[in-house]
Amino acid sequence: MARSTIPPGIRCIQAFSRDNWYRGFTLVMTFMFYTSYHLSRKPISIVKSELHKNCSGAAGHGNTSHRDNDTWCDWAPFDKPNYKMLFGALDNSFLITYAIGMFLSGMFGERLPLRYYLTAGMLLSGLFTALFGFGFYWNIHSIWYYVVIQIANGLAQTTGWPAVVACVGNWFGKGKRGLIMGIWNSHTSVGNILGSLIAGIFVSSAWGLSFIVPGAIIAAMGIVCFFFLVEYPEDVGCTPPEHHNASMMPWKRRREDWRNTAMTGESEDQREQEPLIHHGSMEEIFTNPSDTENGGTISPSEQPSAISFLGALKIPGVVEFSLCLLFAKLVSYTFLFWLPLYISSVAHLNPKAAGDISTLFDVGGILGGILAGIISDYTGGRATTCWIMLIVAAPMLFLYNYIGKNGLATIIGMLIFCGALVNGPYALITTAVAADLGTHKSLKGNAKALSTVTAIIDGTGSIGAALGPLLAGVLTDWNSVFYMLIVSDILACLLLSRLVYKEIRGWCGYPMRLRGFKEF
Secondary structure: OOOOOOOHHHHHHHOOOHHHHHHHHHHHHHHHHHHHHHHHHOHHHHHHHHHOOOHHHOOOOOOHHHOOOOOOOOOOOOOOOOHHHHHHHHHHHHHHHHHHHHHHHHHHHHHOOHHHHHHHHHHHHHHHHHHHHHHHHOOOOOHHHHHHHHHHHHHHHOOHHHHHHHHHHHHOOEOOHHHHHHHHOOHHHHHHHHHHHHHHHHOOOOOOHHHHHHHHHHHHHHHHHHHHOOOOHHHHOOOOOOOOHHHOOHHHHHHHHHHHHHHHOOOHHHHHOOOHHHOOOOOEOOOOOOEOOOOOEOOHHHOOOOOOHHHHHOOOOHHHHHHHHHHHHHHHHHHHHHHHHHHHHHHOOOHHHHHHHHHHHHHHHHHHHHHHHHHHHHHOOHHHHHHHHHHHHHHHHHHHHHHOOOOHHHHHHHHHHHHHHHHHHHHHHHHHHHHHHHOOHHHOOOOOOHHHHHHHHHHHHHHHHHHHHHHHHHOOOHHHHHHHHHHHHHHHHHHOHHHHHHHHHHHOOOOOOOOOOOOO
């Protein structure tokens, strides 16, 4: 009997090495972990329109005393005229605590075992998210109960982002950083979408489950993290990735050589005298703590010491991108926390329908993040890509405010388009840009800066994330909210002007370093 050939599916499996399977597994795991973080943040924006709504059209269950009372079906204390300020207090209890805690979380992430750190963070996030929902079943109407829960949850949630970035950084080497990280970073939008859909299932019947179910999901992911996450390739006998430019295709090396000359003013001979790891290529993806200056490997216990907070701030470009993200994240998180209520108000939709439609903004965010990564990989202009998307977003936000309520088709189109323009720069800065800066050549091969730099950038952005929902709660009408968002977009563009100018000069072939300009 003739021997049968190996099935195509098995051949496909055999084409991937053991190292590739572990790397793929780590990428999927970290994607799921951070998806669960955002999944647990989203319910508050969906439930707002249920906690305070116009009760005139609701059934009074036979009680005629409610006929002249438009707030009888609301959840106290959100049945008062100052309900928007109370919602703002809830948002900012979470976001301000998150912003403050993020600056410390990055340093903890560099010094603690990531598996334990992530597991504890997800279990605590699940607990506090569920406790918010138990307020429905325990009939709690004190604003302070919900504020304290939000503060505690804000601290717990800071464990996520620096840790997953550092973990993926331990596993991955060269690649198209912007594209790969743009796809991987879609976990933010995927989490928002799933959080909206899950919360929308229960919001009109028992809004407490809108928090309890997501809380249970992130806690379950914490248990998965404890049993399956591998922090270093060496722990399972895998080969650490390499990060030098020797294996790049010749045309890529020439392009990289030209780009570095234009940006730094250094000659080719000068660069060849230094270790290649000092000049991190824009084509590299993440860095690995096991790399040394000569491309060799060392064990995790022999790693250089973690960078200080001030040392990370001195890396060229960190301050500019951090401040830019402050305003970019202000816009993104204002949509995150207020978009369902806005849609419900202007389009006169029920809470579930408004929540479902709001997920289209995150669909646009996925597309925008991938598009920003592709463009910035091709051009090498991270700052310019962000600048263009932000400057186009400003008039689109103005247009959305005025035509975005004229029919379902218009709402869908504007939400996807605005989501791409708003979340594209946000995704690029928090992933590819943060990885570029965390592997900057001024670090001379010290890879212990990635988590700290990521935390600084995202922590600064979280200050804007706290300000946006707060200002949205204080402003008296939706037109004022959109004007605030437009001004924020313009300010984000201005903060990138220096880096954009530098990138454009590099494209034009100016080889000399600009006076007064630090290298990025």
